[in-house]
Amino acid sequence: MKIGVLAAQGAFAEHIAVLHKLKIDAVPVRLPRELAGLDGLIIPGGESTTISKLMTDYKLREVIKERAAQGMVIFGTCAGMILLAKHGINGYPETLKLMDITVARNAFGRQKESFETDLKIPVLGEKPFHAVFIRAPLIKTVGEKVEVLAKLADGTIIAAREGKLLGASFHPELTDDARFHEYFLNIVAGKH
């Protein structure tokens, strides 16, 4: 199994470090040729406007969409989730338009509203998942085929899955708990 992490900008090294800890072959992806032979792709947190522009400039958008159509599993965290969404509000960058969700950027406010909290994520088991939200987006609406994976106490949707696409508002790469990455890897392996 080989996983790529989009390395246009953002916290790609953190994702690669988690994958390496799990003994997974993981490589940074900056150019279309680096997508060859990947079973899964993580689009990390960072600035979605920046990542979007770099995806356009180096023709990554088309190739990622092509690979997704062929069954490559994609996991987007924070900015990565914004870039997966089909629909968006709040100063939206051009996205991949793959996942049937509506996303609001910077939905909790500026940096002073960034927070950490414990989440219940049933697909990851009983133990709460400690999640870090940084100028985070949220999921406003989900399409019929989308499974909601996690909500905040007030009902705000912050993680979802649609087949081979996975999105989270928060940053599982910033904590030591690798369960979200393992869940993604299980989808890649065809176990979920």
Added chain:
Amino acid sequence: METGTWKVKTGLAQMLKGGVIMDVVTPEHAKIAEDAGACSVMALERVPADIRAAGGVARMSDPTVIEAIMKAVTIPVMAKCRIGHFVEAQVLEALGIDYIDESEVLTPADESYHIWKHDFKVPFVCGCRDLGEALRRIGEGAAMIRTKGEAGTGNVVEAVRHMRAVMDGIRKLVNTPQEELMAIAKEMGAPFELVLEVHNTGKLPVVNFAAGGVATPADAALMMQLGADGVFVGSGIFKSSDPSARAKAIVKATTHYKEPAIIAEVSKGLGEAMPGLDIKQIPQDELLATRGW
């Protein structure tokens, strides 16, 4: 739910990695920067080259300027306060700024003490010239570090010197036997716990950007190859002849810093870079990097 934690402070810096943070003085500049792919902007009244030229006391920018820039873009906005001026920092925090740069580019308000940054919910970035200075600032609560370089010169030589000094310091600590670490901490004037952490992990506990003199795409890629996590470009963009083209080129060179063919491509036809200054020609008392300790 907990806000203002160390994790969310250092986490925002981690989200900026591999990106370019650009100095801007108007909402129009901020839009140009965002459209070029900047991961953040630094809101200022004047870019460092103009601060240097104007002389006198350089202070925190007018909140009107900062707020107009915050309204113009969706990316994080940073602003500078003077070294030791914790009330300017309180004002910036009240404005809702995303990161505060306690910066030697402004005239220091306190020649002995930096701000105790742990008291704030907003994260801080601070400049450094070597590992000891970086660890002192982190000890005071800086959640992000940058090299000082020599701002407003368009000359990358000081940024290179400072980045090499930090990286060299880390390599030395990693190879130092444990029993020598306390003596090294004393020599470096750095908190022992942080010295130990760098010894054990082989890296700084926070993100480290390059700053101070970056003017071309090749400068940005040079700093990345030397180990920077990302790049600040101050005067280099809006003091050049074609800011938008240069900004886009520097963003691309920062991402593709290991691809000389791409750096060559983006470096073509950018027009005049900002005029550069020879550091040796600057009078000693006008050097910005020597401010702070």
